[in-house]
Amino acid sequence: MTGSSRRIYLYWLLLLLPTLAVGAGAIQLLRREQARLAEQAAVVDTARLAAVEARSRLVAENVELLVGDVETGLLDALADVPAARLDAFLDQWERTNPLVRTAFRCTDDGRIVRPAAAAADENGRGFHRRFAALLRTHPPWSARAAPEATQQEQSEGALTGAVQEARRQVTSNVAQVQNARRDAQALSKAGASFAPRAESYDGKEKDELADKTEPTARPARRGWEPLMVDGRLHLLGWVQPGGAGEVRGVDLELTALVARLGGTLPAAVAAGEGYVLRDDKGRVLHQAGLVPRNGPATARVPLAADLLPGWEVAAFVNGTAPAGSSIGGGFFLVGSLLVGIFVVAILSGGSLLLRQAQRSGEEARQKTSFVANVSHEFKTPLTTIRLYSELLELGRVADEGKRGEYLRTIGRETQRLARLVNNVLDFSRLEQGRKKYQREPLDLRAEIARLLDTHQPRLAEAGLVLQRELPAAPLTVTADRDALEQIVLNLLDNACKYAPDGAEVTVALAARAGGGAELRVLDRGPGVPHAHRERIFEKFHRVDDTLTAEKHGAGLGLSIARQLARGLGGELRYEPRSGGGAAFVLELP
Secondary structure, three states, X not given: OOHHHHHHHHHHHHHHHHHHHHHHHHHHHHHHHHHHXXXXXXXHHHHHHHHXXXXXXXXXXXXXXXXXXXXXXXXXXXXXXXHHHHHHHHHHHHHHOOOEEEEEEEOOOOOEEEOOOOOOOHHHHHHHHHHHHHHHHOOHHHOOOOOOOOHHHHHHHHOOOHHHHHHHHOXXXXXXXXXXXXXXXXXXXXXXXXXXXXXXXXXXXXXXXXXXXXXXXXXXXXXXXXXXXXXXXXXXXXXXXXXXXXXXXXXXXXXXXXXXXXXHOOOOOOOOEEEEEEOOOOOEEEEEEOXXXXXXXXXXXXXXXXXXXXXXXXXXXXXXXXXHHHHHHHHHHHHHHHHHHHHHHHHHHHHHHHHHHHHHHHHHHHHHHHHHHHHHHHHHHHHHHHHHXXXXXXXXXXXXXHHHHHHXXXXXXXXXXXXXXXXHHHHHHHHHOOXXXXXXXXXXXXXXXXXXXXXXXXXXXXXXXXXXXXXXXXXXXXXXXXXHHHHHHXXXXXXXXXXXXXXXXXXXXXXXXXXXXXXXXXXXXXXOOHHHOOHHHOOOOOOOOOOOOOOOOOOOHHHHHHHHHHHOOOEEEEEEOOOXXXXXXXXEO
């Protein structure tokens, strides 16, 4: 390895190693950034899940608040009715209030007074069938002996603690929840201002009724009891005036209550979120947002067991964990791709520079070889010309025949020297792009015949037999006469170098099917190895480029011939000749 090559590879290593180090560092930074993004996405997902769970709890509290408002309103309406008007109020209440399934009266020991067991009303019979034995054996008011707080205390208590916190957290859905609550409160108190029409009583009856009317007092005991009867949930509310004696009660119409619970769910739901209200059997009663058919709930908040036992608010979130991982994975993929492109671009650029440096070094060696070969080629004919001319000048050749032979040798070497000079000049013009072509119509048959007549003696001296295969009729093409002659001379000179003595050289000319002409120069030399069949047309390239090679040359003849052929709009190519040898094919337009 030469010093120049060592420097080239050293420069390449200086470029390669930092590039790989930068690429590895960038990949490591991308991995860290991917981990940071994944961690950040996990934090975001956790925060989102926490927000969804908090929103679910808020929905559950709104449901409990609305159910509590309904129950409070119903019991307030039931407690405010005077005893004298109670039966008429309960009849109308059942007819007009959709939240009332059945209103009843019973004794303190659970014996039902209203509705009567023998009444024809289907609702009454159903109530007796469901609750008669239950109230007699387990009256709810016996388990709720704690004194009832005043209405003001209940109102204040209802607004404390978690409920107040829930109300403070309500933002976009607060109006919807408040509307649902107002609707439920108004509906639960429907009929509370019931009183017989004035025309139904005369003045005496009014006075008697007024005398019998007891002053309205807030009941001391009240409550609600969720009961499972025949596999179905019933909400049973009761009021015991004065804390003892007869009990007034109501069986809540659960269907009407459920219809009004839809307002507690969020009106606006974020993308990918869904909320449902489910009963104790898992049936979806209300839904907001996107809820998958199958799959576990992200958050489940059960409702208060003393209000709606077994009911719950469930929240669903779609695509939380995959979103975070896809962001981190996508960032790492794109970043790695960009880093890879950067590293490949640097390495590719370095490879191109390395290749260019190698080619420059190769061209420098070829030019050095070219100078040496050209000098040798120039020196040989000059030495011959000088030797024979000095012999003739000094008169040392007395034989007239030898003097003529010497003169012919001087002429041949002069022509050889002229061809070398023309090749060098043509090469210089072609390399600089200054080659000018004088195109004119030529009879190619006549031009080739003239060239062969001129150079046949030289071929004969080289021991070659020239065979011509020319068409009988003229063949006209448009070409440059000097360029065409230079191509043919270079091909004939190549045959003189490599064809053995006694072999034949064939020059064949024919018209092409698509127009133009095709000239073939065929010899019986050793041919060209497969690996060199295209490289022989490169400048300075020779199959054997040593100074001790048997056949000397500059390695320019075929390169110049191909460039001239392409300059004329044609092509020069090599083909192996059948039976051994080489065939050079010149195509002219």
